[in-house]
Amino acid sequence: MSLSINTACKLRSARATLLSALFFSVAFGASAQELHLRVPSNAVAGQAASIATTGSGSATFYLNGPSISLKRDVQLGQNIDMTAKEMQSAGRYIAVICTSACSGSEFFVAPEKPASLTFIVHPSRAPVGVSDVISGVAMPIDQYRNLVLAPATVQFQLTSKGSAPASHSVQSRDGIAWFRASSGKSAGPLRVSASLNDLSALRVVQQVASDPCNLRIKGQRTAKGILVETEPVRDCSGNPVPDGTIVTFTAKNGHDVSFVDAPVKQDVARAALLVSGPVVVSAASGVATGNELRIGGKE
Amino acid sequence: MRCWNLTRVARNISRSVLLSVLFSCALFAADNSLNVTLDASKSNPRVVEPLTQRAIIRDYKFAWGNINSALASNSNAPLNGLFAGSANDSLKGIVDGQRQSGVTSRYLNQSHELDAVFYSPAGDVIELHDTAEYDFEIRDGGKAIHSEHAIVHYVVLMTPAADRWIIRQLQAVPQF
Numbered sequence: 001m002s003l004s005i006n007t008a009c010k011l012r013s014a015r016a017t018l019l020s021a022l023f024f025s026v027a028f029g030a031s032a033q034e035l036h037l038r039v040p041s042n043a044v045a046g047q048a049a050s051i052a053t054t055g056s057g058s059a060t061f062y063l064n065g066p067s068i069s070l071k072r073d074v075q076l077g078q079n080i081d082m083t084a085k086e087m088q089s090a091g092r093y094i095a096v097i098c099t100s101a102c103s104g105s106e107f108f109v110a111p112e113k114p115a116s117l118t119f120i121v122h123p124s125r126a127p128v129g130v131s132d133v134i135s136g137v138a139m140p141i142d143q144y145r146n147l148v149l150a151p152a153t154v155q156f157q158l159t160s161k162g163s164a165p166a167s168h169s170v171q172s173r174d175g176i177a178w179f180r181a182s183s184g185k186s187a188g189p190l191r192v193s194a195s196l197n198d199l200s201a202l203r204v205v206q207q208v209a210s211d212p213c214n215l216r217i218k219g220q221r222t223a224k225g226i227l228v229e230t231e232p233v234r235d236c237s238g239n240p241v242p243d244g245t246i247v248t249f250t251a252k253n254g255h256d257v258s259f260v261d262a263p264v265k266q267d268v269a270r271a272a273l274l275v276s277g278p279v280v281v282s283a284a285s286g287v288a289t290g291n292e293l294r295i296g297g298k299e
Numbered sequence: 300m301r302c303w304n305l306t307r308v309a310r311n312i313s314r315s316v317l318l319s320v321l322f323s324c325a326l327f328a329a330d331n332s333l334n335v336t337l338d339a340s341k342s343n344p345r346v347v348e349p350l351t352q353r354a355i356i357r358d359y360k361f362a363w364g365n366i367n368s369a370l371a372s373n374s375n376a377p378l379n380g381l382f383a384g385s386a387n388d389s390l391k392g393i394v395d396g397q398r399q400s401g402v403t404s405r406y407l408n409q410s411h412e413l414d415a416v417f418y419s420p421a422g423d424v425i426e427l428h429d430t431a432e433y434d435f436e437i438r439d440g441g442k443a444i445h446s447e448h449a450i451v452h453y454v455v456l457m458t459p460a461a462d463r464w465i466i467r468q469l470q471a472v473p474q475f
Contacts, residue, residue, distance in 0.1 A: 104447070
């Protein structure tokens with residue numbers, strides 16, 4: 001094991017030496033040929049740029065960038081023009097020019113001004129009255145899909161029916177601005193927008209009722225058993241809970257206990273309990289429990 | 300005597316073959332060494348869970364290994380499923396350009412120091428700052444036209460997919 005590690009280390013060292021030698025030979029060769037590149041110092045994405053060269057004669061030019069690799073024949077002593085399309089991606093570029101030897105130089109291209117906002121909002125449905133349940137992330141993007149890293153002020157606005165709009169102004173950092181907010185008191189759509197100068201993006205969060213609160217039930221004996229139903233089931237803010245919310249009815253007759261789960265349909269949950277004799281019926285949904293109903297006796 | 304000589308020749312050939320195999324394996328391992336570390340202590344506003352940290356390291360390492368494979372072989376296949384959006388299009392743009400011009404490139408001896416600088420409250424996007432160090436080589440045909448030991452800063456956006464984290468933005472910057 002140690003032998004193989006030593007072998008690998010030696011080979012790695014030898015390789016590094018070889019690479020260094022190659023680098024220096026390329027650099028030395030380049031200086032011998034007096035190949036020089038003057039690369040752009042403040043290039044911006046989507047804007048044409050040029051690289052100045054020295055010397056004379058023909059050479060081969062290579063450009064390696066974040067989304068491009070090209071090779072072309074050029075004349076030394078003249079500028080090498082790069083089109084706006086070749087410079088669309090922000091990031092690091094390496095320009096290399098070769099005659100009998102090669103010389104390379106790096107330069108950076110910065111993103112252009114924001115052209116759109118990538119805006120992610122979560123969740124798509126949020127229960128009312130919950131703190132910090134809604135969050136959003138906005139990222140300014142230029143027209144070439146580069147992330148704009150320069151600080152910018154993003155305005156977040158939350159608007160829902162029946163309440164005043166809430167605004168947050170956030171300075172983006174490293175290309176990201178974000179917010180976190182509590183849901184409102186009323187069920188319904190919450191419009192969440194992010195804007196930056198004349199750019200804006202809109203998302204909608206559906207605010208839904210929270211857990212049921214204050215269950216009340218009523219019931220009556222039928223020929224086959226007992227029919228029980230809730231009064232309209234609402235959350236603590238008075239919003240009707242969504243259809244499908246489960247209410248569990250429990251019937252106790254001495255030591256006999258039976259359960260029936262029933263979904264809320266149009267605000268009310270109903271169940272038929274196949275029991276005879278006096279029973280005590282109760283209901284529960286989530287953490288809420290309702291009144292006890294005595295049938296066959298006295299409520 | 301002749302038999303002994305033949306055995307000795309066979310042994311020498313076997314030894315040479317074995318050494319060649321070991322040498323090429325070691326060279327391959329050296330070329331493909333790739334280290335990724337992640338410091339999530341400054342992530343904001345959400346803490347990066349240990350399991351998520353491990354997944355990000357695993358997927359980021361795999362992604363860079365495949366960037367190297369794609370650019371060394373001029374094939375888009377290694378990029379599939381690891382990148383999305385502009386990162387995906389950009390890398391495919393390099394591969395297509397290299398293929399047209401007969402150029403290949405390689406990232407060797409990679410080391411990536413990641414800092415999580417933003418992790419969204421919902422856990423659906425993470426921004427990393429990668430201080431990458433590698434030997435970068437561009438070859439035209441069999442000839443190396445550029446070779447450098449580079450330290451490059453990348454701003455990275457990753458989002459979770461069904462079973463992995465994928466890179467959506469990979470943007471080099473002069474400094475953080």
